[in-house]
Amino acid sequence: MPEPNPPILLRNGLLATYTSDDSLLSTPTARRVDVLVENNRIAAIKEPNTIVAEGALVIDCSNKWIAPGFVDTxxxxxxxxxxxxEDWTLSEYLAKFFWTTTGIATPEDVYIGELAGCLQALHGGTTTVVDHFHCANSPEHIAKAIQATAESGIRSMLCMARQSFPTSIEPLEFSNDVEVSKMQMDIFRKLASKDHGRLTEDGRVTLGLAYDVQGYDPEEDRRVLSFARELNIKPITLHYVGGFHGRGTGKKARSWWEAGLLKDDCILAHGNDLVHNDCDPMEWEILRKTGASIASTPENELGMGHGNPITYEAVRRGxxxxxxxxxxxxxxxxxFPAMHFALQWERGHQYNNIKAASAFRLATLGGAEAAHVASDLGSIEVGKLADILLYDATSVNLASCSDPFRGIVIHATAEDVEWVIVNGEVVKKEGKLVRKEWSQVAKELKCRAAKIREQLSKYDLDERYNAIVRQFGLPVAN
Ligand SMILES: [Zn+2]
Known part of the structure; x- marks a missing residue:
């Protein structure tokens, strides 16, 4: 086992957290406390200036807010x-990126992309991520994704995508899918069997499955999902968009439920079709009954034309x-923008006075519930894993706000997240990432991004996009 981290004592901080006792749309009150972290868990929460812990790293939190790390679902x-x-619609993303760039990305590209991506997440206070890894093109790609994630220090449910890259764009064909499927499933089996799906010794990175795009065949759905469940690979995450761009994935909840495949280990991303006029009301009931969850990404859904976000509609429907x-x-x-877009969209289109703190819950305990890990994550409570953020309450953005729930949702940015603790380890200290020197990562990132751009210049991306539009009758954004 790796060396345990020294205890950490957070002294006299203003604690903002939801607990399982707080209802979904309630507004809890922040309180001043000491928090003690031992090994990788929260060992005690007591009145301020009362905990004594020998050998602990003591952080004076008199001018800090203590809050749970974000869970990005x-x-x-x-x-x-x-x-x-940044200016793409979802259809452009599919044609120009998903069915083009993923095929040319090398294992080294994946390594630096994963490393930088995990560090960016940590910098902004995201301590847990459900990573839909859709570049599992070879054993090397998969190994590099695991290596980079582990090196970053983030907590990740690294969901390997069971999918292949198209062999033809018009007609859209995946003629080597059988071969790729065998390669991927062999590796998933090995990874799942090695240490019960733990990809790092401390259990911070675990194996999940991402499965959607090629899952239009019910028999193949059954084969892949049964395989994952036999090996206890979880969560199982999939895109579930609907609307004119993503119609192929729009009825997935219902079709999986009818086949007995939708369970409480599933995370469905987006779900925008559920608020369209022709939505299937049974799908809401199916999701509620099975315990399958929604990962809502409102900024992205509005920006790329998935449809309107369903975040608060899901809350209302249980x-x-x-x-x-x-x-x-x-x-x-x-x-932070994900919270802004969810909250302000809801207020704007429903004309209601929903409280800002509710978005804090969505990004923390709500995320842990949706990722099916709320018994361990998403709040600051004794016994839970120690994934904690310390905000600088005297910062330029936060100094004038006295309530941490509202402050974190409305005013904070990554710059205000001063300390990040994951699994009892400090990974961002006084505003600076600890495990990696960002300037070095940035250098390699820029170099790899330039190589990908160069490769892509050999493709006619607009023609690939037009080919997809022609085949699927997609509308073109004006
Ligand atoms: Zn996605």
Missing amino acids: HRHVWMSVVDNQ VKVGLGIDCSSILSTEM
């Missing part, structure tokens, strides 16, 4: 190595829901 972490995507950023190459790397 849907992110393609490796995409930090690609760029020029369906587990968390937030995510989706792609750092297209959206912010931080969870």
Whole structure:
């Protein structure tokens, strides 16, 4: 086992956390406390200036807010190595990135993309990520993704995608899928069997499955999902978009439920079709009953034309829901905008007075519930894993705000996240990442991103996009 980290005593900080006792739309009150972290868990929370802990790293939190780390329920972490995507619709993303760039990315590209992506997440206070890794092209790609994630120090459910790259774009064909499937499933089996799906010794990185795009065949769905469940690979995450861009994935909850495949280990990303006029109300009921959850990524869904976010509709309907950023190459790397978009969209279109703190819950305990890990994560309570943020309450952004729930949701940015603790280890200290020198990572990241751009210049991306539009009758954004 690795060396345990020294105890950490957070002295006299203002604690902002939801607990399982707080209802979904309640507004808890922050209180001043000491928090003691021992090994990788929260050992005690007591009145301020009362805990004594010999040998502990003591952090004076008189001017800090103590809060749980964010749980990002849907992110393609490796995409930090690609760029020029900020103006794309979802259809452009599919044609120009998903069915083009993923095929040329090398294991080294994946390594630096994953490393940078995990560090960006940590910098912004995301301590846990459900990583939908859709570049599992070879054993080397998979090994590099695991290596980089482990090196970063983040907690990750690294969900390997069972999918292959197209062999033809028009017609869209995946003629080597059988071969790729065998390679991927052999590796998933090995990884799952080695240490019960733990990809790092301390259990911070675990194996999950991402499975959607090629899952239109019910027999193949059954084969892949049964395989994952026999090996206890979880969560199982999939895209579930609907609307005009993603119609192929729009009815997945219902079709999986009818086949007996939808369970409480599933995370469905987006779900925008559930608020369209022709939505299937049974799908909400199916999600609630099975315990399958929604990963809502409102900034990305609005920006790329998935449809309107369903975040608060899911809360109202009793369906587990968390937030995510989706792609750092297209959206912010931080969870703060995800909270803004979810909250302000809800207020704007429903004209209601929903409280800001509810978005804090979505990004922390709600995310842990949606990722099916709330017994260990998402709040600061004795016995839970120690994934903790310390905000500088005297910062330029936060100094004038006295309530940490509202301050974190409305005013904070990554710059205000001063300390980040994951699994009892300090990974960001006084504003600076600890495990890696960012300037070195940035240098390699820029170099790899330039190589990908150069490769992509050999493709006619617009023609590939037009080919997809022609085949699937997609509308073109005006
Ligand atoms: Zn996605």
